[in-house]
Amino acid sequence: MCCAKTKRMKIRNRVSLIFVAITATLMLLLSIFIYLLSAHNTHRNFYTRLRVRASLAAEGYAERNAPNGYRAQEMRKRHLQRLPYEKDHFITIDRAAGTWEPDTALQLPDDFYRTALIQSYAEYDDDFHHYVALIPPKGPGDFMVVAYAVDVTGQSYIHQLLNLLIAGFALAIIIVFFLGRLFAQQVIKPVSDLAAKVKHISASNLHSRLDAGNGKDELSQLAQTFNDMLDRLETAFEIQSNFISNASHELRTPLTSILGEAEIILSQPRQQAEYETSIQVMQQEARKLDDLTASLLRLSQVAYDGKNQSIEEAGLEEILLQAKSDIDKRMPGNRVRIMVQDVPDAPDAFRLVCSRVWMELALINILSNSVKYSDNKEVLATLSATANDIYIHVSDSGIGIPENELKHVFEPFFRASNTFSYRGYGIGLPLTEKIIRLHGGKILIHSKPQVGTKVSLRFRRNNTLKSSERNF
Amino acid sequence: MKHILIPTTYSIDTVDAMKMAAGLATSGECEITLLSISPLPDSITELLFISKPEHLALDQHETLLRAWQTVQQHHTVRITVQEHHRFGITEPVFKQILERLSIDMVIIPPSFQRSKDFAHSQFIKLLQKSRCPAMFLPIQKDAPEHLRRALYIDAGNYPGETLESLPFHIIHQSMIRPTEHLSLRQIVESHQIDVIVHGKTTAHADKEISTLGLPVLAV
Numbered sequence: 001m002c003c004a005k006t007k008r009m010k011i012r013n014r015v016s017l018i019f020v021a022i023t024a025t026l027m028l029l030l031s032i033f034i035y036l037l038s039a040h041n042t043h044r045n046f047y048t049r050l051r052v053r054a055s056l057a058a059e060g061y062a063e064r065n066a067p068n069g070y071r072a073q074e075m076r077k078r079h080l081q082r083l084p085y086e087k088d089h090f091i092t093i094d095r096a097a098g099t100w101e102p103d104t105a106l107q108l109p110d111d112f113y114r115t116a117l118i119q120s121y122a123e124y125d126d127d128f129h130h131y132v133a134l135i136p137p138k139g140p141g142d143f144m145v146v147a148y149a150v151d152v153t154g155q156s157y158i159h160q161l162l163n164l165l166i167a168g169f170a171l172a173i174i175i176v177f178f179l180g181r182l183f184a185q186q187v188i189k190p191v192s193d194l195a196a197k198v199k200h201i202s203a204s205n206l207h208s209r210l211d212a213g214n215g216k217d218e219l220s221q222l223a224q225t226f227n228d229m230l231d232r233l234e235t236a237f238e239i240q241s242n243f244i245s246n247a248s249h250e251l252r253t254p255l256t257s258i259l260g261e262a263e264i265i266l267s268q269p270r271q272q273a274e275y276e277t278s279i280q281v282m283q284q285e286a287r288k289l290d291d292l293t294a295s296l297l298r299l300s301q302v303a304y305d306g307k308n309q310s311i312e313e314a315g316l317e318e319i320l321l322q323a324k325s326d327i328d329k330r331m332p333g334n335r336v337r338i339m340v341q342d343v344p345d346a347p348d349a350f351r352l353v354c355s356r357v358w359m360e361l362a363l364i365n366i367l368s369n370s371v372k373y374s375d376n377k378e379v380l381a382t383l384s385a386t387a388n389d390i391y392i393h394v395s396d397s398g399i400g401i402p403e404n405e406l407k408h409v410f411e412p413f414f415r416a417s418n419t420f421s422y423r424g425y426g427i428g429l430p431l432t433e434k435i436i437r438l439h440g441g442k443i444l445i446h447s448k449p450q451v452g453t454k455v456s457l458r459f460r461r462n463n464t465l466k467s468s469e470r471n472f
Numbered sequence: 473m474k475h476i477l478i479p480t481t482y483s484i485d486t487v488d489a490m491k492m493a494a495g496l497a498t499s500g501e502c503e504i505t506l507l508s509i510s511p512l513p514d515s516i517t518e519l520l521f522i523s524k525p526e527h528l529a530l531d532q533h534e535t536l537l538r539a540w541q542t543v544q545q546h547h548t549v550r551i552t553v554q555e556h557h558r559f560g561i562t563e564p565v566f567k568q569i570l571e572r573l574s575i576d577m578v579i580i581p582p583s584f585q586r587s588k589d590f591a592h593s594q595f596i597k598l599l600q601k602s603r604c605p606a607m608f609l610p611i612q613k614d615a616p617e618h619l620r621r622a623l624y625i626d627a628g629n630y631p632g633e634t635l636e637s638l639p640f641h642i643i644h645q646s647m648i649r650p651t652e653h654l655s656l657r658q659i660v661e662s663h664q665i666d667v668i669v670h671g672k673t674t675a676h677a678d679k680e681i682s683t684l685g686l687p688v689l690a691v
Contacts, residue, residue, distance in 0.1 A: 339643060339647035339648075340647060341630065341644045341646050341647050342644075342646035342647070343646075380621070380641055380643075382641065382642075382643060382644070382647060384630055384632065384642075384644050384647075385630070385632075386630050386631070386632040386633070389632050389633070391632050391636070393641050393642070395620065395621070395640075395641035397620065403500050403548050403549070404500070406500075444636065444637075446498055446638075446639035448495075448618070448639070451618045451620070452618075452620055454639060454640065454641050456636055458632070458636060
């Protein structure tokens with residue numbers, strides 16, 4: 001419980017942290033982008049304004065000796081807003097020689113002047129202190145104006161933006177963290193609910209099922225998978241309990257007969273002939289018991305003791321014919337007809353890696369069932385093959401199996417409701433099914449009461465070896 | 473076989489096809505879809521304002537369903553019958569019907585095989601081209617009540633997986649000894665064959681098959 005809780009907490013925290021990390025990265029990148037773009041635009045705007053101011057200053061300086069000079073300066077003073085800490089410096093230059101007389105009040109790099117001399121315009125800023133150098137194109141060309149101003153508004157705007165972005169970032173991270181936790185909790189909740197429900201299902205209430213919801217999302221699929229598993233478990237439990245009750249019933253019946261017979265015969269002194277008859281009855285019942293235990297032993301051996309069986313490649317055609325000759329000995333007068341498909345192109349078409357003894361036993365069981373339950377009518381057994389598979393079909397025109405009982409025929413000791421007039425224990429078919437399954441094959445039964453039964457066996461030629469190796 | 477499609481003209485022989493569908497059900501339940509196809513009307517007004525039931529022969533429709541109800545009472549298999557009507561049939565529509573309804577087999581009653589309607593013959597042509605198994609009921613005789621044995625008359629590849637789910641026993645023609653030199657009719661009689669099975673892709677002496685009066689399954 002404790003560990004499960006810790007794990008759940010860990011997953012929840014992990015999801016929250018992933019959420020926070022993703023959001024933080026995205027927000028950080030977005031904030032940096034906004035900040036850089038805004039700073040760039042602020043600088044550009046200020047440079048544009050400073051350039052206009054520098055241009056007018058240069059014009060005014062050029063008109064200083066004109067008769068009605070200072071017109072440009074007048075206009076500049078009257079109509080244009082002065083920039084904060086604005087100052088103009090006029091520097092004498094010699095464009096041909098590429099020299100200038102630096103203003104000692106200005107601490108500017110030489111590159112700035114050189115760029116201005118080449119391109120007639122240059123920009124330089126130290127944080128929000130902006131410098132623009134301009135050589136007027138129409139003037140005498142012997143001076144350059146260096147305009148200086150501080151972008152106080154821009155500076156305050158950018159600082160405000162930075163604070164806003166930092167605060168927004170921090171707030172968003174906190175919100176996302178809590179939302180992430182909430183989300184993770186929502187995601188984990190159905191899983192923990194599922195675990196809690198599964199915990200309540202035990203051997204005593206195996207019929208309980210989980211709520212699979214709408215069946216579309218992954219959790220519904222998980223619940224459905226659990227339900228399927230529970231179906232299989234419940235069936236296995238049911239088969240096991242049926243097996244035990246049926247086995248004890250089948251074993252008890254001959255034992256009760258033997259005990260009853262012994263009790264009656266011993267109750268008083270009897271004639272020799274009576275003793276003999278009684279002992280014969282007991283012997284008959286003891287043989288039944290022997291048959292039954294031998295069948296049970298075979299059934300369990302197929303599952304647990306198969307390693308001792310020799311695995312070899314054998315022709316199913318031969319095994320089928322061998323089974324037929326065995327049936328001929330056991331049930332003389334049977335009308336089993338064997339037909340084999342002609343495959344001239346593939347002489348090995350019916351060869352299969354298998355345990356010859358078990359396979360023969362399985363086929364004998366199927367054939368003898370068909371003969372027995374069809375009251376010696378014709379039974380047809382065919383062997384056919386495709387590129388990948390080998391098929392054996394056995395059909396009869398017997399009593400058939402009732403529709404609703406078909407699903408139980410592979411359960412040990414199960415006998416269909418219409419078979420009570422026939423001798424049997426209900427072990428042959430489960431044993432056959434187990435043998436076929438161990439050989440990687442598939443058994444399918446189609447049946448209609450009073451019409452007949454068709455048993456189909458399919459063996460995959462490629463899979464057979466692998467599954468045989470695994471199981472035997 | 474779970475879902476079987478029966479194209480119908482609502483003739484009474486459709487009941488035979490439905491009986492066969494019920495007989496082929498292997499899992500205790502069966503879904504039958506009756507498909508009726510009317511020719512596509514020439515005018516849009518007719519298509520828009522005349523409802524689908526008006527294209528059906530209503531009296532035949534009722535007789536058929538009544539006959540089926542009587543038959544159904546004797547079946548232990550749980551059978552659901554649906555009806556579907558279409559105006560005209562084209563290849564995409566045909567494919568869509570087979571895919572959407574997950575059809576395992578199509579059973580064609582004699583009246584539908586004999587129909588001279590273009591849409592009906594078009595349906596049979598499309599069916600012959602598709603991969604879905606098609607069972608043609610015999611025209612001259614009634615189909616046998618229980619299908620026990622089939623004869624597969626194709627020298628080509630044996631479609632084992634397709635035929636595995638069928639409830640009857642399939643005898644491959646090569647299983648019959650070549651020394652016997654029997655005609656198809658003699659083979660059918662000596663082996664108590666109820667159905668003839670052949671591949672859709674190979675051509676056969678159709679006349680000989682049709683004289684046998686047996687259902688023919690094309691796979």
